[in-house]
Amino acid sequence: MATTTNQVFIAVIGAGGVGKCFLSQLATLATRRPTPKLSLCYISSSKKAVFNSDYSIGIENALQELASSSKQPLSLPQLADHLAAAPSKAIIVDNTSSQDVADAYPLFLSRGISIVTPNKKAFSGSYKLWQDIFTAAATAGSRVYHESSVGAGLPVISTLKDLVDTGDEVTKIEGVFSGTMSFLFNSFAPVEGSGGQWSAEVKKAKELGYTEPDPRDDLNGLDVARKLTILARLAGLPVESPTSFPVQSLIPKELETVSSGDEFLEKLPGFDSQMEETKSAAEKQGKVVRFVGSIDVASKSVKVGLEMFDKSHPIAALKGSDNIISFYTKRYGSNPLIIQGAGAGGDVTAMGVTSDLIKVLSQIA
Numbered sequence: 001m002a003t004t005t006n007q008v009f010i011a012v013i014g015a016g017g018v019g020k021c022f023l024s025q026l027a028t029l030a031t032r033r034p035t036p037k038l039s040l041c042y043i044s045s046s047k048k049a050v051f052n053s054d055y056s057i058g059i060e061n062a063l064q065e066l067a068s069s070s071k072q073p074l075s076l077p078q079l080a081d082h083l084a085a086a087p088s089k090a091i092i093v094d095n096t097s098s099q100d101v102a103d104a105y106p107l108f109l110s111r112g113i114s115i116v117t118p119n120k121k122a123f124s125g126s127y128k129l130w131q132d133i134f135t136a137a138a139t140a141g142s143r144v145y146h147e148s149s150v151g152a153g154l155p156v157i158s159t160l161k162d163l164v165d166t167g168d169e170v171t172k173i174e175g176v177f178s179g180t181m182s183f184l185f186n187s188f189a190p191v192e193g194s195g196g197q198w199s200a201e202v203k204k205a206k207e208l209g210y211t212e213p214d215p216r217d218d219l220n221g222l223d224v225a226r227k228l229t230i231l232a233r234l235a236g237l238p239v240e241s242p243t244s245f246p247v248q249s250l251i252p253k254e255l256e257t258v259s260s261g262d263e264f265l266e267k268l269p270g271f272d273s274q275m276e277e278t279k280s281a282a283e284k285q286g287k288v289v290r291f292v293g294s295i296d297v298a299s300k301s302v303k304v305g306l307e308m309f310d311k312s313h314p315i316a317a318l319k320g321s322d323n324i325i326s327f328y329t330k331r332y333g334s335n336p337l338i339i340q341g342a343g344a345g346g347d348v349t350a351m352g353v354t355s356d357l358i359k360v361l362s363q364i365a
C-alpha cells in the first residue's frame with residue numbers, strides 16, 4: 001500500500017447516534033483539510049466490523065459496508081496490534097459507552113495510538129484507570145481527548161483545563177449536566193403551562209438520541225455523577241468513583257430490578273404519579289423542580305439530585321436539552337464563568353469529538 005508520512009489512520013468503534021454523525025463530520029473534515037490525509041481503517045458496531053489489509057475504507061460508504069459485513073469485530077488486543085502495525089500514526093474514536101473499550105485505553109495509548117471519545121466510562125471509572133490512562137499517554141507520547149464526555153460539544157472540559165493550567169483556582173462547579181434530565185424537566189415541569197406526562201417524555205428523550213443507550217443510566221443519576229467525577233478530578237479532587245458521593249435516583253423502587261431498558265420503558269407509565277407528586281410539591285411553593293449537580297472543592301463535597309428553583313432562576317428557564325455549567329473561581333470572583341447550550345444530541349456531541357480529533361491531528365501529524 002502506498003502511504004505518505006502525512007497520513008493518519010482513523011479507527012471508529014461504535015456507529016450509533018453519535019458515531020453516524022461523527023462519520024459525516026469526518027467526511028467533511030477529510031475534504032476540507034487534505035493534509036494530513038485521513039484514512040478510515042476500521043469501523044465496528046458491537047457485532048460487526050470492516051477492516052482490510054490496505055487500511056483503507058471509503059468514509060462515505062462505511063455505514064453500508066458495516067451493515068453488510070460478515071466480519072466480527074477484532075478483540076481489543078487484536079485491534080491494538082492492527083493499529084500499531086499501520087503504516088503511519090493511528091487514532092481511535094470510541095463512540096461507544098462500553099466499559100470494556102474504556103478499560104483498554106491504557107493498552108492503546110501505550111502502543112502509541114491516540115484516542116478521542118465522548119465515552120465517560122474511562123474517565124469516571126476507578127481513579128487507578130484515570131491514572132493509568134494519563135501515565136500511558138505521557139509515556140508513549142500519544143494523546144487522549146474527551147470533550148464530549150461532559151456537556152456534549154460544549155467547551156466544558158477545555159475551559160476547565162484552561163482555568164487550571166493558567167493558575168486559576170476553581171472553588172465550585174454547579175449546574176445542569178444532563179441533556180436528558182434538562183429535556184425531561186423542561187417539558188414535564190415547564191415554567192409556564194402544565195407540561196407532559198413523565199414516562200412519555202422519557203420515551204421522547206430516547207427517540208431524540210439524548211439518553212444513554214439504556215435510559216436508566218440517565219434516570220438513576222449515574223450519568224451526571226460520572227460527569228461530576230470527571231470535572232472534580234480535573235479540578236484537583238481525586239474522587240474515587242461516581243458512587244463515592246450522594247446521587248439521587250429517579251428510578252421507581254418497584255422498577256429497580258427489571259432486566260432490560262425496554263421492559264423499564266414499558267412499565268414506567270404505571271409509576272408516573274411518583275414524579276407528579278414531586279412536581280406538585282414544588283408548584284405549591286411557586287417553584288419548579290430540576291435535576292442538578294455541584295462540586296464544592298474546598299469542602300471536597302460532590303452531590304447530584306433534585307432541587308427546587310424559583311421560576312425566574314436561569315436553571316428553571318432552560319430550554320430543550322440545554323446544559324448550564326457555572327465555574328466559580330478565584331479569578332472570576334462572585335460572577336461565575338457560565339457555559340450554556342445543547343448538552344445532548346448526535347450532531348452536537350460529534351462536534352466535540354471531531355474538534356478533539358482536529359486537536360490531536362495538530363499534535364501528532
Ligand SMILES: NC(=O)C1=CN([C@@H]2O[C@H](COP(=O)(O)OP(=O)(O)OC[C@H]3O[C@@H](n4cnc5c(N)ncnc54)[C@H](OP(=O)(O)O)[C@@H]3O)[C@@H](O)[C@H]2O)C=CC1
Pocket residue numbers: 013014015016017018019044045046047073095096097098100101118119120148149151152179209210211212213343344345346349
Ligand atoms: N447521545 C448523546 O447525546 C451523547 C452521547 N455521549 C456518549 O456518546 C457515546 C455514544 O452514544 P450514542 O451514540 O448515543 O449511543 P448509541 O447506543 O446510539 O450507539 C452506541 C454504539 O456503540 C456500539 N457498541 C457498543 N458496545 C460496543 C463494543 N464493545 N464494540 C463496538 N461497538 C460497540 C453499538 O453497537 P450496536 O449497534 O451493535 O449495539 C452502537 O453502534 C456514549 O458513550 C454516550 O455516553 C456523550 C454526550 C452526548
Ligand SMILES: N[C@@H](CC=O)C(=O)O
Pocket residue numbers: 148149150151152177178179180181210211212218223343344345
Ligand atoms: N445521556 C447524556 C448524553 C450526554 O452525555 C445526557 O443526556 O446528557
Ligand code: NA
Pocket residue numbers: 147148149150151152153154155156157352
Ligand atoms: Na463538552
